[in-house]
Amino acid sequence: MPKLSMHEITLIFLSLAVLLAVARVFGELARRFNQPAVMGEIMAGLLLGPTMAGTFFPHALSFLLPTPGTQLFMSGFTAIAAALFLLVAGMEVDLARVLRQGRTASTVSIAGIVFPFAVGYLSAWYFPHLLGYEGGVHQTLYALFFATAISISALPVIAKTLMDLDYYHTDIGMIIITSAILDDLAGWIIFSVILGTMGINGEFSPSTTILLTILFAAGMLTVGRWGLNRILPWIMAHASWPGGVLGFVVSLALAGAAFTEWIGIHAVFGSFITGVALGDSAHMRKRTKETLEQFVSFIFAPLFFVSIGLQVDFVKNFDPVLTFLVLTIAMVGKVAGCGLGAMAAGLPPRESWAIGFGMNSRGAMEIILALLAMQYGLIGERMFVALVIMALVTSIASGPVMQLILRRKKNRQVSDYMDSRVCLNPLKGKTQREAIDEFARVMGGIIRQSPETIARAVTDRERIAPTGLGFGVAIPHARLSGISAPVIGIGLTKEGVDFNAPDDKPAHLLFFILTPKQDASAQVEILSEISRIAKNAELCNRIKSAESYTEILGLIKTKEI
Amino acid sequence: MPKLSMHEITLIFLSLAVLLAVARVFGELARRFNQPAVMGEIMAGLLLGPTMAGTFFPHALSFLLPTPGTQLFMSGFTAIAAALFLLVAGMEVDLARVLRQGRTASTVSIAGIVFPFAVGYLSAWYFPHLLGYEGGVHQTLYALFFATAISISALPVIAKTLMDLDYYHTDIGMIIITSAILDDLAGWIIFSVILGTMGINGEFSPSTTILLTILFAAGMLTVGRWGLNRILPWIMAHASWPGGVLGFVVSLALAGAAFTEWIGIHAVFGSFITGVALGDSAHMRKRTKETLEQFVSFIFAPLFFVSIGLQVDFVKNFDPVLTFLVLTIAMVGKVAGCGLGAMAAGLPPRESWAIGFGMNSRGAMEIILALLAMQYGLIGERMFVALVIMALVTSIASGPVMQLILRRKKNRQVSDYMDSRVCLNPLKGKTQREAIDEFARVMGGIIRQSPETIARAVTDRERIAPTGLGFGVAIPHARLSGISAPVIGIGLTKEGVDFNAPDDKPAHLLFFILTPKQDASAQVEILSEISRIAKNAELCNRIKSAESYTEILGLIKTKEI
Numbered sequence A, B: 001m002p003k004l005s006m007h008e009i010t011l012i013f014l015s016l017a018v019l020l021a022v023a024r025v026f027g028e029l030a031r032r033f034n035q036p037a038v039m040g041e042i043m044a045g046l047l048l049g050p051t052m053a054g055t056f057f058p059h060a061l062s063f064l065l066p067t068p069g070t071q072l073f074m075s076g077f078t079a080i081a082a083a084l085f086l087l088v089a090g091m092e093v094d095l096a097r098v099l100r101q102g103r104t105a106s107t108v109s110i111a112g113i114v115f116p117f118a119v120g121y122l123s124a125w126y127f128p129h130l131l132g133y134e135g136g137v138h139q140t141l142y143a144l145f146f147a148t149a150i151s152i153s154a155l156p157v158i159a160k161t162l163m164d165l166d167y168y169h170t171d172i173g174m175i176i177i178t179s180a181i182l183d184d185l186a187g188w189i190i191f192s193v194i195l196g197t198m199g200i201n202g203e204f205s206p207s208t209t210i211l212l213t214i215l216f217a218a219g220m221l222t223v224g225r226w227g228l229n230r231i232l233p234w235i236m237a238h239a240s241w242p243g244g245v246l247g248f249v250v251s252l253a254l255a256g257a258a259f260t261e262w263i264g265i266h267a268v269f270g271s272f273i274t275g276v277a278l279g280d281s282a283h284m285r286k287r288t289k290e291t292l293e294q295f296v297s298f299i300f301a302p303l304f305f306v307s308i309g310l311q312v313d314f315v316k317n318f319d320p321v322l323t324f325l326v327l328t329i330a331m332v333g334k335v336a337g338c339g340l341g342a343m344a345a346g347l348p349p350r351e352s353w354a355i356g357f358g359m360n361s362r363g364a365m366e367i368i369l370a371l372l373a374m375q376y377g378l379i380g381e382r383m384f385v386a387l388v389i390m391a392l393v394t395s396i397a398s399g400p401v402m403q404l405i406l407r408r409k410k411n412r413q414v415s416d417y418m419d420s421r422v423c424l425n426p427l428k429g430k431t432q433r434e435a436i437d438e439f440a441r442v443m444g445g446i447i448r449q450s451p452e453t454i455a456r457a458v459t460d461r462e463r464i465a466p467t468g469l470g471f472g473v474a475i476p477h478a479r480l481s482g483i484s485a486p487v488i489g490i491g492l493t494k495e496g497v498d499f500n501a502p503d504d505k506p507a508h509l510l511f512f513i514l515t516p517k518q519d520a521s522a523q524v525e526i527l528s529e530i531s532r533i534a535k536n537a538e539l540c541n542r543i544k545s546a547e548s549y550t551e552i553l554g555l556i557k558t559k560e561i
Helices: A006-032 A037-048 A058-064 A068-091 A095-100 A103-126 A139-151 A155-164 A171-198 A206-238 A243-262 A267-279 A286-311 A320-344 A349-359 A363-375 A381-406 A432-447 A451-464 A520-535 A537-544 A549-558 B006-032 B037-048 B058-064 B068-091 B095-100 B103-126 B139-151 B155-164 B171-198 B206-238 B243-262 B267-279 B286-311 B320-344 B349-359 B363-375 B381-406 B432-447 B451-464 B520-535 B537-544 B549-558
Strands: A418-424 A468-470 A477-480 A487-497 A507-516 B418-424 B468-470 B477-480 B487-497 B507-516
Touching: A006 A037, A006 A058, A006 A068, A006 A286, A006 B068, A006 B243, A006 B267, A037 A286, A037 A363, A037 A381, A068 A243, A068 A267, A068 A286, A068 A363, A068 B006, A068 B068, A103 A139, A103 A171, A103 A320, A103 A349, A139 A171, A139 A320, A139 A363, A155 A171, A155 A349, A155 A381, A171 A206, A171 A267, A171 A349, A171 A363, A206 A243, A206 A267, A206 B549, A243 A267, A243 A286, A243 B006, A243 B286, A267 B006, A286 A363, A286 B243, A286 B286, A320 A349, A320 A381, A349 A381, A363 A381, A418 A432, A418 A549, A432 A451, A432 A487, A432 A507, A451 A477, A451 A507, A468 A520, A477 A520, A507 A520, A507 A537, A520 A537, A537 A549, A549 B206, B006 B037, B006 B058, B006 B068, B006 B286, B037 B286, B037 B363, B037 B381, B068 B243, B068 B267, B068 B286, B068 B363, B103 B139, B103 B171, B103 B320, B103 B349, B139 B171, B139 B320, B139 B363, B155 B171, B155 B349, B155 B381, B171 B206, B171 B267, B171 B349, B171 B363, B206 B243, B206 B267, B243 B267, B243 B286, B286 B363, B320 B349, B320 B381, B349 B381, B363 B381, B418 B432, B418 B549, B432 B451, B432 B487, B432 B507, B451 B477, B451 B507, B468 B520, B477 B520, B507 B520, B507 B537, B520 B537, B537 B549
Parallel strands: A418 A487, A477 A507, B418 B487, B477 B507
Antiparallel strands: A487 A507, B487 B507
């Protein structure tokens, strides 16, 4: 049996380690700037691929994947990574909810796909060469593909944005999610039909491929869904836990991927539909979904997205005119389509435009579609680069624009406002008075206010009602004018300070919280998060025995021990 | 860039789906017979590989991995799977506990490696050809390898056996685990030295390889461990959760694997040592470990073990004399070494022999070692088959023999004794009397006792103290002579039956439990598990609204919703 040599195995381990590490670091940086991780992961690919490293250090690249064997391996590995990513994306689709949503969602989703589709199709039909048409395929197919590419949405990015804005479980949030799901499904089915019409595989005639695709999707979402809902409880009852379900889900998704690849459309469509059918079952345990989702999102997905940048030189193939046109058509089509659809369904203008911009983000789905289209020769490298940039720009824009239109703020988190300079360990004060003064002195230097003002505000608040929560936790706090953002300090004391807790126990863990006077909700959000922490006795004990500020920050952020 | 063709990608998806599904099914079957899952996974490989399918259906095999490209891919994929499996195995090692354990553990582990090593070395040195020596390498190296192969243990199998017997947290359990860890570490280091001496890689001289190996292991377990313990909290404090840690751990393990492969020993050693250094940190969250462990144990590990069977024809290469000799030398060396070591450390004979048989199981580690040795040309296919069989037989034997020596029984689980025929949904009885009679009628037919006897025993018990637990759950039960195993029935009723619960609420979920008269602990174990279920209100609600017996069984087994 042919095998990779020991040297090639070494290279594969090393390449995967480097690609994963760099992708994750850039993913984290992207999130630091409130951007989706996929942004950073693709950037990492540009850095390691021909765009940057290839231009400046041609040898660095050949260090990563120098032999045909390692390159063959990577092409297989990224195919699996993409299929598993789409499995997880599919599992997030809540079909039952889609079916429950009424007229509004269907109006928005139909307008949200028909309008941009029409705009896209007509532009590409009348101005093919302006829009990157390079021959090779029939012009109708090219126009159809371009129309599809600007019509799909990106469920994961949209869901993440809505959750960040605390808008996920509102009516508008649900309309956006439902419409995005419908548009995604429609988009992928149209794309499959295009691939089928091209007859790429040759194993089947185009019409057979289309027929099989529709049969597969319809079958999986009806009979398949019904069957899975019965098989899952059986597996959990009779096989080991959670191994039975995990193995079943992954092998089923791989089989679905093999089937769709075999009938001549892409593997990712099979695993996506399998994911939709599985995710819908009430018998999929939350824990199993989480395990799959975490491993796939943080190991497979970064490796897949970083590999995109390895394939194309983004600088050489960047065409500013084409990119600008694609971006404009995509944004106008989607925002106008969804916005007008929502207004037609009776929603007020502000919400309607928010829906338009929400649906406008393309994210990872668009990039996968573009990559496949390039691999099948449907589009050239210039169009690929333009579509990737369009996907990134629309995703970046959607969060801030929605925030602006809806005047929403992100939910505030304790860990965002903690300051390493205010970690008093140990806190020296023995009485309430001494403890508050000690905090006020340190805080005063940081927010540039007199310690007396701070101490007075906190003491006044303490007089209204004591802030000892019980369980050894106290949260002296006050709203202060003259600061623009909350500041949170932490104090640990072995001896304990009495804060008149309901259980009469002294406080060993103190959160000292100052929030801006004009921002009432900041205080509410922060205090409710801290009271959740206080109720978790094990977590509090770990915080109390932590050795460094970093360790405390990690415990508060993850809330796990 | 060379790529796998669309046809090859289809084949890879299909092969992985088939291999994973068959491996998991056989893994589950093995567990059904109280055997480690790896047993079944290897069997699945024999079935799909040249041993069975290859002999009877030569075309079936070429269906799985027919092209050089797919075979190249699989060799890379299984290398990664093995490295990740060893990462997880390494993370289970609790170094701190190893260092805490005193004289006994070190005596057992030293005797447990020196004695079998000496027996193995001398046998292979004096009777090389009887023990499968086929030339190619120096006889000393061969004897060293054989000695190592029969000296190592299998931590995961041993830990699983001890947990099954509820013996994990006892002194004996800890001695066994600690000794197994030390023997494993020693075994892998010796094996690395052998590979280094062979100078397989050629990049370094043998002595440099050995030096680098020792430096790597010692460095990772001291400075590396110290550094990781500081880096992990920083990642959790500053990166996204749990993606930051997951990505870091996997890329570090891959880098460690690349390093050890580069210096001329195998990749698995690098990821194993990385795992040991990581697993030891108090900052590795339980949830992160679980996610890694579940995905690797149930997706990567089955794919790796099933692929072992694809490589060799086990029937053609089965040498009964060699297998018998290997098995005898391995068992005598390990059982006698550990048993005598334990007695020398002052333990009573019965416990000492239990330790001997506990340490005797070789499991997956032995198989990985044998596979590597075969790939490096250290051993032939006959010896490989003999070592795999030895690993399987010693693992299978260890549980039952320990159980016999220590007269321990496996902890009983509710799901093992539930009977689908006694799932009364809905239960018709409205009063306690009627409900008990209804259960007794159905149960009587199954255990062949008169319903009156059963009802009387349960009613008598009910009179001593009511069995309503509150939260809508009741557990009418009795100990009965004439049955050999517990039987558990389930009843659901919308109307509720009064069982005098402390909260005065009627029971909607009834467990009807009969246990053998002579077996007091069976009742205790079953009742304590049910009271844990009763306290989980969400779980009980899901059970009450379950639609089938299978669903109820799944909920009780997984205890998750």
